[in-house]
Amino acid sequence: MELPVLDETAVQIIATVVKFLVVLVAVLHIPPVMIWVERRAPALMQRRRGPNRVGFFRWRLWGLLQTLADAVKLIFKEESVPGSAYRGFFHLAPLIGLIPTLLFVSSIPFGPGIEIGGWKISLSVIELDIGALFILAVTGIGVYGVTLAGWASNGKFSLLGSLRASAQMISYEIPLGLSLIPLVLIYGSLNLQQLIYAQSVVWKWGIFLSPISFFIFLICMFAETNRAPFDLSEGESELVAGFHTEYGSAKFALFFLSEYVAMFALSCLCSVLFFGGWQIPFVSHALLVSLLGVNLAALVGVATLLLKAAFFMWLYVWVRWTLPRFRYDQLMNLGWKFLLPLGLANICVTALVLAVMGA
Amino acid sequence: MSSIIPIEHSLILAFLLFFIGAAGVLIRRNLITVLMSIELMLNSANLLFVAASRQVGNVDGQVMMSFVVVIAACEAAIGLAMVIAIFRRYGNIKTEFLRALRG
Amino acid sequence: MIELGFFYLFAVIALGAALGVILLKNPVAAAMLLVVTLCALAAEYVLLGAEFSAAIQVLVYAGAIVILFTFVIMLLNLGQEEVGQLMGVSKWALLFSLLTGAAIILIQRLSVGRLPEAALSTLGSDNVYEVGMALFTRYLWPFELASLLILLAVIASIVIAKKPTLPARDA
Structure with a gap:
């Protein structure tokens, strides 16, 4: 049987599907590892042991298998739906929350392009010229999962949690967007891959050229994912568990998943915008390519980006x-009275400096 | 994006959307739904602007579209503020209660 | 041809969802369908070669305006409208809107053939750059006015929605 000849479009479509599947599977592995980190790290900080029992016979693997056991427990738990819930939305909400975060991850360039059989394939699932705008749009949609979950549960804790979450997330989207603008001004592109290429040298990294942007972005990163110290939408001492109070079993696991995927995506974005993305500091990509070839260099780039992202994941914990x-x-107050004016001032100053330097 | 989508298609879609939005304003008595129907009508105008921009071959239509989005945002903000004020005063937001200005 | 197919697909989605917006009794469901309509329209913008407009559409409309709607619906805890509470004048309204629709379609039919020919080549690939250039050169003053309008709207909405400090006189 003769293989049909592939043309550019077909190759790109196949590549996109494969890339998406790879990202999906990879992303599914984040929560188990992160939950483990999130239990062992505080144990380390508080001088206790953390979970370390689950394992085979003598091999405990530092409790790594604990999360596996938890996952099994979560999936096999009985599902309960509150009698007064709006059923359709109650079932849909976790999915609505997950899809935007997946889209977000898909738009991140994980590495320079690779070449397979002469076809050039970029390492972001969807490479867009308006990548930064796309990400802002997608984070905007991400609010709906949380909002709907709280509303559909039809309970006071859930509703309060989701009201808090939605107000918080729209409030912090604005400084988040404002913090991106100086970078776009400096590097002159909305394409994330272009942004990375523009940061080829360490002193051109976003954190050095626009430190205030980084400061704002970092705060918004925590607020957008509803993580501590901004986890008011969950606030277990006030709202039981906030918007996912009524969720159990696999749907609760989905909320967990989307939270961690959002954390991962924002960590990657932070590395891309402010820390040179997949580029190793002080080692130029051209050198790497000449040493290792295109594909291996790309893999090294992916590893570098993941390492940088891992640092921010650790920062979260x-x-x-x-x-x-x-x-x-x-x-x-922090969002509207401090970060918003600071972001606007940051844009003005950056624009002024660029105009003066250009003149 | 090489193939052409005839502007008539966009026109018909925009007209239908406007029609649905106008019908929503007329038949619904829930103030929030009325506001949402107005958004639908604004969107049909946006679609026309974008389609026309494509047809004429410059970006003026898209610029206009972003102005419409600005106006829609203002309209939603003020409209919803009024909805909240009305709710405080009357305890619901049905349009037939809003007769204070009727002579 | 594929583009045309996608255009029809998203057109059907947009229209169906828009019908849902005006016919559903549950306001949150209506708001969610409005999001669907807006996203479908954003897809149409992409098909029409206006990526910037599509991004703005999703960013501002779906991401901010409809969230505001949802927020207010949840804040006021609006229940479902009672059955049969469509306007008493609904028959007249329906007739009127049907007539309007018919008139619009008639006008549209008459206008076919009198529209300018499509000029495709002048639209460049860097959509964002072009829109930005137009916004900040030719349309600078409208742009500034628009930002003033936004500021006004922000202040106005705060003033309107603020809890009255004095009891209403004739409540």
């Missing part, structure tokens, strides 16, 4: 176990 939770008015 670190901050969570270090800072106490904000009060709600403090959160809103």
Whole structure:
């Protein structure tokens, strides 16, 4: 049998499907590992052991299998739907929350392009010229999962949690968007891959050229994912579990998944925008290509980006176990009265400096 | 994006959307739904702008579309603020209660 | 041809969802369908070669405006409208809108053939750049006015929605 000749479109479609599947499977592995980190890390900080029992006979593997056991438990738990819930939306909400985060991850360039059989394939699932705008749009849609979950549960804790979450997420989207604009001004592109190429040298990294953007972005990163110290939408001491109070079993696992995927995506975005993406500091990509060839160099790039992202994932855990939770008015004041003016001033100053330097 | 989508198609879609939006304003008595129907009508205008921009071959239509989005945002903000004020005053947001200005 | 197929697909989605927006009794469901309509329209914009407009559409409309709607619906805890509470004048309204629709379609039919020919080549590939250039050169003053309008709207909505500090006189 003769293989049909592939043309450019067919190759790109196949590549996109394969890339998406790879990302999907990879992303599914984040929560188990992160939950393990999130239990062992505070144990480390608080001088206790953390989960370390689950394992085979003598091999305990530092409790790594604990999360596997938890996952099995979650999936086989009985599902319960509150009698007063709006059923359709109650079932849909976890999925609606997950899809935007998956789209977000899909738009991140994980590495430089690779070449298979002469076809050039980029390492982001969907490479867009308006990547940064796309990401803002997608984070905007991401609010619906949380909002709907709380509303559809039809209970007071859930509703309060989702009201808090939606107000918080729209409030912090604005500084998030504002923090991206100086970078777009400096590097002159909305395409994330182009942004990475523009940061080829360490002193051209976003964090050095626009440190205030990084500061704002970092705070918004925590607020957008509803993580401590901004986890008011869950706030277990006030709202039981906030918007996912009524969720159990596999749907709860889906919320967990989307939270961690969002964390991962934002960590990757942070590395892409401010830390040179997949580029190793002080090692130029051209050198790497000449040493290892295109494909291996791309793999090294992917590993570098993942390493950088891993640091921010660790930062999430670190901050969570270090800072106490904000009060709600403090959160809103920080967003609207501090970050918003700061972001606007940052844009003005950046634009002025660029104009002066250009003149 | 090489193939052409005839502008008549966009026109018909926009007209239908406007029609649905106008019908929503007329038949619904829930103030929020009325506001949403207005958004539908604004969107049909947007679609026309974008389609026309494509047809004429410059970006003026898309610029207009972004102005319409700005106006829609203002309209939604003020409209919803009024909805909240009305709810405080009357306890519901049905349009037939809003007769204070009727002579 | 594929583009045309997608155009029809998203057109059907947009129209169906729009019908849902005006016919459903549950306001949150209506808001969600509005999001579907807006996203389908964004897809149409992409098909029409206006990526920037599509991004703005999803970012501002779906991401902010409809969230505001949902927020208010949840804040006021609006229940379902009672059955049969469509307007008493609904028959007249329906007739009127049907007539309007018929008139619009008639006008559209008459206009076919008098529209300018499509000029495709002048639209460049860098859509965002072109829109940005137009916004900040030719349309600079409208742009500034629009930002003033937004500021006004923000202030106005705060003033309107603020809890009255004095009891209403004739409540």
